[in-house]
Each structure stands twice: as structure tokens, then as C-alpha cells.
Amino acid sequence: MEQVRESGDFAIAFDHVTKRYDGKETPAVEDLNLAIRKGEIFGFLGPNGAGKSTTIRMLVGMLRQNSGTITADGFDNIVSSVGLKRCLGYVPDEPVFYERMSGLRHINFICDLYGVPQRLRKERIGKLASLFEMTEVLDDPISSYSHGMKQKLGVIAALVHDPMILVLDEPMVGLDPRSSFILKDVMREFCRKGRTVFFSTHVMEVAERLCDRVGIISKGRLLFEGTLEELKLRKGGEDATLEELFLQMTGQADVAGLAKRTEEVLE
Amino acid sequence: MSLRVVLLLVRTYYLGTRPWEQLFSRSASRGRGVETKHTATTVRRIGYVLLSILLFFSFVMVMVMFGFNYYSFQSIGRTLGYPDIGAMMAQFIGAVIVFLFSCMSAPSVLYRGKDLSLLMSVPIRRSELLASRMVLLYLSMASLYFFIVFPGIVIVYFVTGISVPLFLGAVLTLLLGPLVPVLLGSLFGMLITRLMKGRKHKSLIEVFSIIVMMALIIYSQSSIMRFTDGSGLFEGSAADDLGRTYGALFERLHHALPLFACQASMLFSVGGRLNPYLAAAACIVMNAVLALVAMFLLEASYGRCVSIALSGEGRSRRRETAGATERFGDRSAYRPASLRSTLIRKEWDVVRGTSSFFVEIIGEVCVPIILVVVYALSGLLGELSEGLGALTVSPWFPAAVSGILLLMSSFTMISSTSVSREGPLFDLCRSWPIPASVQVDAKLVFHMLLMYLSHAVYLLVAVFLLGIGFENLPWMLALGFFTILGTGALSLAVDYRRPLLDWKIPQQAMKRNFNGLIGMGIGLLYLAVVASAVLLAYLAGLTPVASMYVGCAASAVGAFASRKIALRQGRSAYLPR
Ligand SMILES: Nc1ncnc2c1ncn2[C@@H]1O[C@H](COP(=O)(O)OP(=O)(O)O)[C@@H](O)[C@H]1O
Numbered sequence: 001m002e003q004v005r006e007s008g009d010f011a012i013a014f015d016h017v018t019k020r021y022d023g024k025e026t027p028a029v030e031d032l033n034l035a036i037r038k039g040e041i042f043g044f045l046g047p048n049g050a051g052k053s054t055t056i057r058m059l060v061g062m063l064r065q066n067s068g069t070i071t072a073d074g075f076d077n078i079v080s081s082v083g084l085k086r087c088l089g090y091v092p093d094e095p096v097f098y099e100r101m102s103g104l105r106h107i108n109f110i111c112d113l114y115g116v117p118q119r120l121r122k123e124r125i126g127k128l129a130s131l132f133e134m135t136e137v138l139d140d141p142i143s144s145y146s147h148g149m150k151q152k153l154g155v156i157a158a159l160v161h162d163p164m165i166l167v168l169d170e171p172m173v174g175l176d177p178r179s180s181f182i183l184k185d186v187m188r189e190f191c192r193k194g195r196t197v198f199f200s201t202h203v204m205e206v207a208e209r210l211c212d213r214v215g216i217i218s219k220g221r222l223l224f225e226g227t228l229e230e231l232k233l234r235k236g237g238e239d240a241t242l243e244e245l246f247l248q249m250t251g252q253a254d255v256a257g258l259a260k261r262t263e264e265v266l267e
Numbered sequence: 268m269s270l271r272v273v274l275l276l277v278r279t280y281y282l283g284t285r286p287w288e289q290l291f292s293r294s295a296s297r298g299r300g301v302e303t304k305h306t307a308t309t310v311r312r313i314g315y316v317l318l319s320i321l322l323f324f325s326f327v328m329v330m331v332m333f334g335f336n337y338y339s340f341q342s343i344g345r346t347l348g349y350p351d352i353g354a355m356m357a358q359f360i361g362a363v364i365v366f367l368f369s370c371m372s373a374p375s376v377l378y379r380g381k382d383l384s385l386l387m388s389v390p391i392r393r394s395e396l397l398a399s400r401m402v403l404l405y406l407s408m409a410s411l412y413f414f415i416v417f418p419g420i421v422i423v424y425f426v427t428g429i430s431v432p433l434f435l436g437a438v439l440t441l442l443l444g445p446l447v448p449v450l451l452g453s454l455f456g457m458l459i460t461r462l463m464k465g466r467k468h469k470s471l472i473e474v475f476s477i478i479v480m481m482a483l484i485i486y487s488q489s490s491i492m493r494f495t496d497g498s499g500l501f502e503g504s505a506a507d508d509l510g511r512t513y514g515a516l517f518e519r520l521h522h523a524l525p526l527f528a529c530q531a532s533m534l535f536s537v538g539g540r541l542n543p544y545l546a547a548a549a550c551i552v553m554n555a556v557l558a559l560v561a562m563f564l565l566e567a568s569y570g571r572c573v574s575i576a577l578s579g580e581g582r583s584r585r586r587e588t589a590g591a592t593e594r595f596g597d598r599s600a601y602r603p604a605s606l607r608s609t610l611i612r613k614e615w616d617v618v619r620g621t622s623s624f625f626v627e628i629i630g631e632v633c634v635p636i637i638l639v640v641v642y643a644l645s646g647l648l649g650e651l652s653e654g655l656g657a658l659t660v661s662p663w664f665p666a667a668v669s670g671i672l673l674l675m676s677s678f679t680m681i682s683s684t685s686v687s688r689e690g691p692l693f694d695l696c697r698s699w700p701i702p703a704s705v706q707v708d709a710k711l712v713f714h715m716l717l718m719y720l721s722h723a724v725y726l727l728v729a730v731f732l733l734g735i736g737f738e739n740l741p742w743m744l745a746l747g748f749f750t751i752l753g754t755g756a757l758s759l760a761v762d763y764r765r766p767l768l769d770w771k772i773p774q775q776a777m778k779r780n781f782n783g784l785i786g787m788g789i790g791l792l793y794l795a796v797v798a799s800a801v802l803l804a805y806l807a808g809l810t811p812v813a814s815m816y817v818g819c820a821a822s823a824v825g826a827f828a829s830r831k832i833a834l835r836q837g838r839s840a841y842l843p844r
């Protein structure tokens with residue numbers, strides 16, 4: 001972490017970030033220190049309610065942290081939130097749209113907002129739509145889309161303005177295996193040009209296949225940051241799967257106990 | 268059909284949507300503030316209480332107005348030989364209004380509810396589902412009916428005193444009165460749904476019925492004003508004429524619609540035209556027969572209508588969108604638009620996307636037209652213009668016209684619910700790299716496009732029709748511009764400060780949004796301030812026209828400051844928080 005920070009070669013940096021929601025005792029995110037290098041895919045792992053979405057919503061300039069600083073591509077998330085948003089592509093966990101617009105009009109609308117020149121639009125939209133197999137439905141109103149189609153539209157809209165950093169909150173939820181495969185491919189390809197992906201997930205398989213490095217968060221605290229190899233080394237189990245490590249780290253390791261409880265409940 | 272299931276469905280609906288809590292949910296949800304904001308919360312609570320009292324009194328006031336209206340008809344009717352005209356009028360107006368409202372909401376309550384896809388998948392009978400929806404529709408309409416008709420029953424009490432028929436008749440009227448219009452409205456809604464095959468003509472029908480309804484209300488109000496502003500109450504020939512006109516109308520209704528005749532008669536222990544008990548019995552029988560027939564028809568087509576509503580929506584919208592906007596592969600589809608026009612178009616999309624927003628806003632823009640049409644119909648306009656001769660020579664006449672038009676344009680919720688309307692989409696707006704000032708200005712421009720453009724048109728028409736000198740046009744246009752901009756900006760600031768974003772049904776975001784009321788209050792205050800600036804200038808010795816320019820200047824300063832306030836509130840709303 002310190003090396004990354006000193007080399008100055010990071011895309012995103014969280015520095016002692018704490019976020020406490022109004023009227024809640026415990027902070028949703030507590031003293032988070034994290035740096036993401038340029039050109040890497042960083043997976044942000046944690047169980048439900050760990051604080052992943054909170055972290056991401058602070059990163060994209062929608063929530064304000066109570067203390068600490070967040071920078072992305074050199075922009076502070078509070079002081080220069082407009083500049084920061086300009087270089088980010090953000091796919092929220094529950095994408096919302098103006099439902100009466102057609103998918104195409106939504107993307108054009110995003111292009112207008114981000115100032116994408118006309119000559120680039122058709123090519124980019126065409127490519128992205130055919131990549132995500134959305135060409136057929138792009139003229140239909142968004143209200144007729146399924147959840148997965150909306151998710152894909154959200155990804156297209158996030159990529160169409162050619163951001164430096166792609167931020168995705170649980171992007172695989174609701175995608176069919178084929179789309180999820182395509183998305184993983186896109187994320188890899190995105191990083192090849194020196195750009196950065198930061199995404200949250202609780203699906204271990206995805207993290208294992210995709211990430212250069214991972215961070216594990218639970219109850220608002222960062223428990224681990226590093227490569228998967230480092231994680232395995234640290235926990236001693238060379239051949240442990242990420243899922244096992246994850247359950248171990250987040251204090252849910254009593255797998256046998258869990259299974260027994262399930263059995264009892266469903267009896 | 269099991270009554271237990273029907274009641275369960277009805278109860279579940281109320282538990283699941285909690286329509287009453289929605290009104291006050293904001294004060295409740297704000298309750299869990301931090302200690303330091305305790306006084307602020309208290310102040311807010313008091314504000315809510317005051318507002319609620321205000322609302323209650325305005326309801327009572329309107330009911331009293333209705334009562335006066337019915338009473339005057341009742342009095343005229345007696346002398347002219349139509350002994351139950353007041354009660355009949357009340358029941359007739361109530362029925363027409365409930366019918367129009369039922370036409371509007373029947374398709375959405377019966378066929379389009381968000382919970383229907385859940386309810387269609389559980390093992391209950393069609394008839395039970397339909398009955399529960401009808402009960403919901405009836406309950407929501409019964410309160411409206413009560414509001415309109417109850418004053419009419421009170422009037423009968425003043426005429427005949429308390430009696431068994433009055434008591435029985437009142438209970439029967441309030442229980443059965445809404446039934447027939449609700450059933451007819453539902454049948455109409457069913458026909459529309461089937462004929463239109465789910466096409467989106469809903470907003471058109473809504474606009475139409477709202478206009479008809481406002482016309483009806485204002486018509487009855489203005490007709491009563493016409494003979495109360497004479498020398499004495501209910502004297503002179505105008506009153507008699509009106510009484511005869513309405514008397515003849517109701518005489519015809521009496522014969523054509525025996526249900527209304529019975530309904531009116533059953534209230535009168537003495538002086539009615541039919542025996543009250545006989546009338547009540549006939550009324551019950553007629554209602555029962557109609558209800559059976561209507562329910563049979565509704566049930567026969569219920570499944571079909573629901574599936575039209577569920578499947579038709581997507582298809583028809585698709586066609587609509589494809590026709591209205593760019594298509595994939597079409598070159599022009601990628602034409603870039605400026606940031607501001609894109610954002611303004613987005614505002615329009617939000618309004619267009621929800622028919623209740625659309626209807627509300629069209630209504631607000633068209634208030635002067637509706638009023639003029641109604642007054643023209645009632646003949647009041649003619650009388651007014653006769654008396655106008657003396658007024659038009661007054662140097663303050665242009666100011667009065669301008670003021671009245673501005674008053675009408677201040678009854679708008681366009682800006683004061685602009686942020687609330689976005690609902691969950693406001694988060695989307697916050698994630699864009701657009702400076703807050705651009706987004707705030709887009710909302711202001713949208714407000715001006717709707718309210719100021721229409722105001723300017725009304726001004727021009729008024730200047731032409733009323734023979735106001737053209738030299739007044741510059742200050743009229745300027746005064747309108749700054750005043751509408753100022754009130755719009757202040758209302759917007761209010762909504763930016765505390766937007767209501769977590770609404771479930773669109774009515775919460777506009778009609779039931781307290782910010783809307785606050786916005787209207789601000790509009791009135793703003794006008795009062797400008798008016799006092801004009802008055803001060805006049806008292807200081809300026810001519811009326813010069814005073815109006817002072818008013819313009821005051822309004823301009825106000826608009827400038829208001830926009831600053833809106834920008835400040837907007838900025839903090841778009842910043843991370
Ligand atoms: N708007 C909110 N208000 C109050 N508490 C919240 C809000 N959003 C999230 N939380 C709380 O913050 C914690 C972290 O939530 P979140 O970041 O959404 O978790 P994750 O995305 O990892 O599942 C949870 O305990 C949740 O209850």
C-alpha cells in the first residue's frame with residue numbers, strides 16, 4: 001500500500017475514510033485505507049452489508065465521507081466531484097433509468113451529458129451494443145427490458161464515454177452466464193490499455209478468475225488487501241479455495257455449523 | 268366468492284400501501300434526527316400541524332361554499348315549485364364528479380395495480396379479486412362523495428328539521444350514492460381498456476375529465492355568484508331566471524333519471540315529491556339491480572382486461588417511443604444536443620413519463636383558459652365586460668390584469684416538486700459530471716418555458732381583448748418574467764432543500780407533496796412583496812406606470828437573489844452527502 005502510494009502510480013486512493021450514516025451507531029465504513037494501481041482489476045469482496053456499496057457511492061461522488069480523503073485519477077471526490085465523475089464510468093447496483101426512453105436514446109443522452117462527439121457515437125454504440133447482444137432491443141423502451149438487459153444497458157452507458165476508471169457495484173447480479181462471461185472479458189480488455197477497474201462482488205468465483213488484487217471488507221473494516229497468492233500464503237492454506245478463505249476471514253468459517261442449521265430449519 | 272378473502276385482500280392492500288401514513292411519513296421519518304437538531308424538528312412538527320389545520324379549514328370552507336350553493340338553489344326551488352332541487356343538485360354534482368374520477372382511476376385500480384402481478388399468481392377467484400378492487404375504488408370515491416354531498420344533506424336539515432327519513436335517507440345517500448357512479452365509471456373504464464387495447468390514451472381521458480370537472484365546479488360557483496351580487500339575496504329577475512333554467516333542467520332529470528328523483532325524495536319527511544320510505548326502497552332496489560348487472564359485465568371481462576393491461580403496456584409504449592424518437596441505424600439518431608437542451612428534454616421526459624405529472628402540469632398551465640371558458644359559458648364574461656367599461660379607463664387596470672394573471676401562474680407545482688418528481692432517478696442525476704449550476708438552470712428554464720411562455724401568451728391575448736394600451740406591454744412582460752423566475756427559483760430551492768424522493772405512487776411526489784403547497788405560498792408572498800413595492804412607489808408620488816416599473820425592478824432584484832438561493836441549495840444537493 002505505502003509503496004503504491006509513494007510511487008504515485010495509483011488510480012484510486014482511500015485515505016483513512018470513515019462513513020457513518022445518520023442515526024447509526026456503528027460506521028458503515030471505518031478507517032479505510034486502500035490504493036488501487038493504474039491498470040489493475042481490483043475486486044472488493046465482502047458479505048452483504050459489509051459496506052461495499054457505501055464505499056463505492058463515496059468513490060463516485062454521491063456520498064460524503066465523515067473523515068478522510070478519496071481521490072480518483074487525481075480528483076478529490078468532494079472538492080472536484082464533477083471532474084471525478086467525468087473520468088469515471090459507474091454502474092450502480094440497481095440501475096435506474098428514465099423508463100420511457102428507448103435504450104438508444106438513453107445512451108445518446110449519456111453521450112450528450114459527457115460530451116461525446118457525434119463521429120464517435122455511432123461506432124461506439126454499435127460496437128458495444130453488438131458486444132453485449134443488445135442491438136435488437138436498443139429501440140425498445142427501457143420499461144420493457146428485463147433486469148439483466150437493464151444491467152447491460154448500464155454497462156454500455158458507463159463505457160460509452162470512454163472513462164479512465166470503471167466502477168461497478170455487483171455487476172454480475174442478474175446476468176446470464178453468457179453475458180457475465182462477456183462482461184468479464186470486457187473488464188479484462190478495458191485494463192489492457194492501462195485503465196482501471198474497481199468492482200464489488202460477493203461471488204468468489206468471479207474474483208478468483210478476474211482480479212489482479214482483492215480487498216476484503218467486513219462490517220466496515222478492511223481485513224485484507226493484496227493478491228490472491230498473498231491471501232493464501234497468509235492464511236497458510238496453499239490449496240484453500242478463495243471461498244474458504246473468505247468465510248474464514250469474515251468470521252463465517254463455521255461451515256459445518258451453518259450446514260447443520262440449514263438442515264434443521266428446512267426439515 | 269368468499270367474503271373473507273375479499274376483506275383480506277382489501278385489508279392487505281391498506282396495510283401494504285398505508286395511504287394515510289404517506290401524507291405524514293415525512294414528518295415521521297425525519298423524527299430520528301440527531302440531538303442537536305431537536306429544535307429544528309420541533310419547529311418542523313409545528314409547521315406540519317399548522318399546515319394540517321390550514322388544510323382542514325380549507326376543506327371545511329369549500330364544504331360551506333357548497334352548502335351555500337345548494338341552499339340558494341333550495342330556496343329558489345321552493346318558490347318556483349321544485350321542492351327538492353337543492354338536495355338533488357348536491358347528489359347530482361356528487362354523482363357526476365365521482366363518475367368522472369371513477370372513469371379516471373378505474374382502469375388503474377382494477378387492471379393496472381402494481382400488486383396485480385402478485386395477486387394474479389395466487390389461488391384466489393377472479394370474482395374475489397375484482398370485488399376487492401371494486402371495494403377499494405368505492406372506498407376512495409365514497410370520501411369524495413361525502414365531501415360534496417354532505418353539505419346538501421345539512422341543507423335539507425335546515426329546511427325540514429331532523430326526522431327519521433332524513434336520518435335514514437342521509438345514511439342511504441352516503442352509502443349508496445357513490446355506488447352507481449363508481450359502477451358506471453368502472454364500466455366506462457372497462458370499455459376504454461378493451462377498445463383501446465391498453466393503448467396510452469389514459470392521460471388524454473384524464474385531461475378531458477379534469478377540464479369537464481373544473482368547468483362543472485366553477486360553473487356552479489359562478490352561477491351562484493351571479494345572483495348573490497345583485498341588490499339583495501335571491502331577489503330580482505336574474506335569480507328567478509336562473510332558478511327557472513335549473514328548475515327546468517332538474518325537472519327533466521327528474522323524469523329521465525328516476526334514481527336521482529328517489530334519492531332526493533327520500534331525504535324529505537315533508538315537502539318531497541314522493542313518500543320518503545317508498546323512495547328509499549325504490550332506491551335500494553335500483554342500486555342492487557344496477558350493481559348486479561355491472562358486476563356481471565365487469566367480471567366477464569376482468570381476466571381479459573388485466574391481461575391487456577399487463578401485456579399491452581410494453582407493446583404500445585414501444586410503438587410510441589419508436590415513432591417519437593430516433594431508431595438504431597438511423598444516422599440522425601446520433602446528433603449531439605447541447606447539454607442544456609438535453610437536460611431540459613429530460614425534465615420533459617420525467618413529466619411525460621407519468622400521466623399524473625402530465626395532467627397536473629397541463630392543468631396548471633391552462634388554469635386561465637379553463638377559467639375563461641367557464642366564465643364565457645356561464646355568461647358571466649358578457650356581464651363582466653359590460654361593467655368593464657368603467658374599469659378599463661382606470662390607470663390601474665393593466666396592473667390588475669397583470670396581477671390576476673400572475674396570481675393564476677403562481678398556483679404551480681412545476682418547480683416546487685421538480686426534484687421530488689425525479690424520485691430514485693435523482694441519484695442518477697447526481698452521478699453525472701455536470702456542474703450543479705447547469706442542472707439548476709435547466710430546471711429553471713423548464714419552469715420558464717412552461718409558465719412564462721403561457722403567461723406571455725395570456726398577456727398578449729388580454730391586451731388585445733381588453734384594449735389595454737400597447738405601451739403597457741413592456742412592463743407587463745418584464746414583470747411577468749422576473750416574478751415567475753423569482754417564484755420558480757425560490758420554489759426550486761425549497762424542493763432542493765428537502766426533496767421527497769422515496770415515493771411509491773406518483774401522487775405523493777406532486778399532489779400530496781407539502782413542498783408544492785409551500786411553493787404556492789411562496790408565490791403569493793412574492794406577489795405581495797412586489798405589490799407593496801409598487802404601492803410604496805405610488806405613495807412616494809410616482810405615476811402608476813412608473814410605479815409598475817419600480818415593481819419590475821423590485822421583482823428583478825428578487826429574481827436575481829432567488830436564483831442565487833436556488834443555486835446554493837442545488838449545489839449542496841448535488842454534492843456528495
Ligand atoms: N442509506 C442508508 N442509511 C442508513 N444505513 C445504511 C444506508 N445504506 C446502507 N446502510 C448500512 O450500511 C451498511 C453497509 O451497507 P452497504 O454498503 O450497502 O453494504 P454492501 O453493499 O456491502 O452489501 C449496512 O449495515 C447498511 O445497513
Ligand SMILES: [Mg+2]
Nearest residue numbers: 052053093170
Ligand atoms: Mg451493495
